[in-house]
Amino acid sequence: MTTIADSLTLADGVGSLGALMVVIAYFATQMRWMNSEDLAFPVVNLVGSILIVYSLTQNFNLASMLIESFWIAISLVGILQHFRLRRSR
Numbered sequence: 261m262t263t264i265a266d267s268l269t270l271a272d273g274v275g276s277l278g279a280l281m282v283v284i285a286y287f288a289t290q291m292r293w294m295n296s297e298d299l300a301f302p303v304v305n306l307v308g309s310i311l312i313v314y315s316l317t318q319n320f321n322l323a324s325m326l327i328e329s330f331w332i333a334i335s336l337v338g339i340l341q342h343f344r345l346r347r348s349r
Contacts, residue, residue, distance in 0.1 A: 275315025281308030282331070302338030305331060 285304040288294035294301055309331040316325050 269318065271315040271318035275312050275319075278308040278311025278313075278315070281305075281311065297342075299339065299342045302335040302342065306335035306339065309335060 281304055285294065285301055285308065289296045289301060309328045313325065313328050313332070316328065
């Protein structure tokens with residue numbers, strides 16, 4: 261009998277870790293444990309999305325790749341904005 265764990269690949273594990281990171285960051289902001297204006301928020305989202313994209317290179321899905329591409333772009337904007345605002349202070 262084959263279990264789900266037996267059929268998981270490295271890409272599945274990496275993508276699942278990325279999804280977990282993105283969800284935890286979002287949950288942490290909802291619980292007020294993390295501030296979305298802090299650098300940690302876009303960085304965690306960026307890393308999580310990159311991990312998901314890695315899994316998508318192995319098991320491609322256009323809709324998922326599109327959303328992760330936007331998520332990466334938005335995270336990069338958040339990181340740049342953090343440093344821009346910090347420099348202006």
